[in-house]
Amino acid sequence: MRWTQTLIPTLKEAPSDAEITSHKLLLRAGLIRKLAGGVYTFLPLGLRALRKIEQIIREEMNRAGAIEVLMPALQPKEIWEQSGRAETASAVLFKVKDGSNREWFLSPTAEEVITTLAANEINSYRQLPKNFYQISVKFRDEIRPRFGLMRAKEFIMKDAYSFDTTDDASMVSYRKMYDAYKRIFDRCGVQNFPVEADTGVIGGNYSHEFMVPAATGENDVVFCEACGYAANIEKATSGIPKTAAREIGAPIEKFATPGVVTIEALTKAPSSVPANRQIKTLIYIADSKPVIILIRGDDQLNEAKLAGVVGTPVFRAATAEEIFAALGAHPGSLGAVGVKNISVFADERLRGANDMTTGANEDGFHFKQVSIERDIVVTKWCDLRTVTAGEPCVKCAKPLKLRRAIEVGHVFKLGTKYSEKFNATYLDVDGSRKPCVMGCYGIGVTRTLQAVIEHCNDADGIVWPLSVAPYQVCITPLAVTADSAAMKLAEKIYAELTAQGVEVILDDRDERPGVKFKDADLVGFPIRVSIGEKSLAKGEVEIKPRGGAVAAVKMDEAVARVLALIKG
RNA sequence: CGGAGCGUAGCUCAGCCUGGCUAGAGCGCGUGGUUUGGGUCCACGAAGUCGCAGGUUCGAAUCCUGUCGCUCCGACCA
Numbered sequence: 299m300r301w302t303q304t305l306i307p308t309l310k311e312a313p314s315d316a317e318i319t320s321h322k323l324l325l326r327a328g329l330i331r332k333l334a335g336g337v338y339t340f341l342p343l344g345l346r347a348l349r350k351i352e353q354i355i356r357e358e359m360n361r362a363g364a365i366e367v368l369m370p371a372l373q374p375k376e377i378w379e380q381s382g383r384a385e386t387a388s389a390v391l392f393k394v395k396d397g398s399n400r401e402w403f404l405s406p407t408a409e410e411v412i413t414t415l416a417a418n419e420i421n422s423y424r425q426l427p428k429n430f431y432q433i434s435v436k437f438r439d440e441i442r443p444r445f446g447l448m449r450a451k452e453f454i455m456k457d458a459y460s461f462d463t464t465d466d467a468s469m470v471s472y473r474k475m476y477d478a479y480k481r482i483f484d485r486c487g488v489q490n491f492p493v494e495a496d497t498g499v500i501g502g503n504y505s506h507e508f509m510v511p512a513a514t515g516e517n518d519v520v521f522c523e524a525c526g527y528a529a530n531i532e533k534a535t536s537g538i539p540k541t542a543a544r545e546i547g548a549p550i551e552k553f554a555t556p557g558v559v560t561i562e563a564l565t566k567a568p569s570s571v572p573a574n575r576q577i578k579t580l581i582y583i584a585d586s587k588p589v590i591i592l593i594r595g596d597d598q599l600n601e602a603k604l605a606g607v608v609g610t611p612v613f614r615a616a617t618a619e620e621i622f623a624a625l626g627a628h629p630g631s632l633g634a635v636g637v638k639n640i641s642v643f644a645d646e647r648l649r650g651a652n653d654m655t656t657g658a659n660e661d662g663f664h665f666k667q668v669s670i671e672r673d674i675v676v677t678k679w680c681d682l683r684t685v686t687a688g689e690p691c692v693k694c695a696k697p698l699k700l701r702r703a704i705e706v707g708h709v710f711k712l713g714t715k716y717s718e719k720f721n722a723t724y725l726d727v728d729g730s731r732k733p734c735v736m737g738c739y740g741i742g743v744t745r746t747l748q749a750v751i752e753h754c755n756d757a758d759g760i761v762w763p764l765s766v767a768p769y770q771v772c773i774t775p776l777a778v779t780a781d782s783a784a785m786k787l788a789e790k791i792y793a794e795l796t797a798q799g800v801e802v803i804l805d806d807r808d809e810r811p812g813v814k815f816k817d818a819d820l821v822g823f824p825i826r827v828s829i830g831e832k833s834l835a836k837g838e839v840e841i842k843p844r845g846g847a848v849a850a851v852k853m854d855e856a857v858a859r860v861l862a863l864i865k866g
Numbered sequence: 867c868g869g870a871g872c873g874u875a876g877c878u879c880a881g882c883c884u885g886g887c888u889a890g891a892g893c894g895c896g897u898g899g900u901u902u903g904g905g906u907c908c909a910c911g912a913a914g915u916c917g918c919a920g921g922u923u924c925g926a927a928u929c930c931u932g933u934c935g936c937u938c939c940g941a942c943c944a
Contacts, residue, residue, distance in 0.1 A: 311893070441867075
């Protein structure tokens with residue numbers, strides 16, 4: 299390809315709406331352009347890099363035995379009602395109506411479609427296992443599109459769905475995907491690591507997210523350098539000790555705390571109750587009913603864990619009015635002592651705690667010397683707190699660390715949640731009918747592209763890994779008139795490399811050397827071959843790996859040298 | 867949706883507070899010259915309904931109201 303033939307609109311300055319490095323580089327290197335918030339056009343170079351990633355995914359999915367399909371982006375509302383997700387996923391669904399007023403959803407994912415297909419086409423254990431995947435455009439009405447391709451309203455996702463006869467068989471499928479993901483992200487040239495992930499409402503322990511470490515990531519990951527434990531903050535637990543029990547038999551006692559409505563305020567005189575001896579009482583509305591959450595005063599509630607406990611992702615913090623209606627007091631004076639008829643979910647860390655202080659459900663008053671087990675009716679003990687850095691690892695007790703990361707992939711064991719709802723069953727050897735055991739596996743393809751850039755760049759621009767670079771080689775003749783020696787040699791090397799299957803772009807622009815070099819660095823081609831009079835006079839060309847040192851090479855050896863660099 | 871901020875040329879921004887002549891700069895773009903191994907230099911030129919609508923005023927990019935869009939922080943997720 300010739301530079302002047304394609305479109306590579308590089309920018310000296312980043313548009314002001316780009317904040318993070320990868321987003322700026324996507325725009326500056328001329329890979330994408332924004333049409334609207336969270337909606338982008340892929341320009342030739344961006345598309346080529348994207349296709350590279352897709353191809354890596356395709357190869358590894360095929361290698362793992364998955365089969366490619368393509369499902370519709372337009373999905374009838376009915377199947378979403380059948381799965382129950384028309385309501386639970388409502389917030390992110392793009393809804394459209396056709397001319398006859400029928401409702402459709404633009405696909406954010408395809409469990410409903412694939413399970414419908416399986417219900418119709420899979421009848422026998424002999425057809426299993428099966429793993430269907432597709433690479434397609436997905437739509438999500440993101441509350442807030444962000445950071446270019448990182449969180450977009452429209453994006454490209456690889457999604458796969460496995461169908462197996464048994465739980466054990468499903469685990470095999472899961473494992474295959476897990477291994478394939480590792481290979482995929484390694485091949486894309488990004489540092490990546492799997493972490494245990496939140497399974498939310500579906501529950502179970504079989505979910506991992508693949509993370510690319512990045513300060514600009516949107517996920518917090520807890521990890522242990524000693525034993526390798528790693529988990530999304532939504533899922534992470536630690537070996538932090540429970541609240542120490544004290545030898546106090548004193549009965550519960552109410553005391554006045556006028557104007558004290560925060561944990562922080564209660565730690566100060568005259569009350570002077572340390573946060574770790576306080577019970578934080580939170581009221582949420584789940585399925586339109588209030589529930590009480592108890593966690594220790596110095597802990598933070600983890601809403602992802604709460605979703606798993608209450609069994610629905612549709613919940614929210616209660617309003618002050620709802621709280622007053624439920625408990626007769628306002629936030630700041632709430633407690634669960636003596637509460638009946640409202641479910642009380644208490645964090646494990648409070649189990650056995652006594653001599654605690656909590657609100658008295660009377661504005662301006664608190665209780666002290668509260669013993670949880672004695673004074674509060676706890677509906678369920680559960681893990682509700684958010685882990686913080688430095689806590690002992692749940693596996694090896696060494697201090698945990700916390701870091702930010704970009705989630706690029708997610709593998710998830712679904713069980714029979716969907717197969718039961720869609721009647722996706724098979725006939726077993728013994729003639730009995732059983733629901734397929736499912737798994738689902740996603741990769742954010744466009745997000746991965748950006749993660750690669752976020753990870754592979756320097757002050758001059760992108761530093762593409764060879765595997766995803768839009769072109770492997772950029773030939774830069776410094777004089778471009780058709781009869782110049784540099785251009786003739788450039789054409790020759792271009793033809794020879796192309797014949798060898800190398801992807802080459804020839805910078806045939808009549809620009810000053812500085813401009814061409816800067817652009818080549820910005821776009822980040824892995825190998826640059828420069829041909830100017832200076833080296834030409836010595837019968838040489840220059841070969842420079844992006845980010846590496848220039849090597850002068852005899853012009854006859856240039857092609858072989860480039861091939862050697864590419865083949866590694 | 868809650869909080870914060872921004873919309874002036876293709877891009878980055880100045881001008882707005884304190885209203886007043888043909889609305890500016892740099893980059894980019896076009897023409898000519900110059901230069902030719904890391905974003906040359908010079909000259910000339912094209913290019914803006916000042917996001918949109920309404921209001922105040924003799925007069926609005928500037929003040930007021932509304933609206934749309936965008937960005938950032940939070941809740942959501944590949």
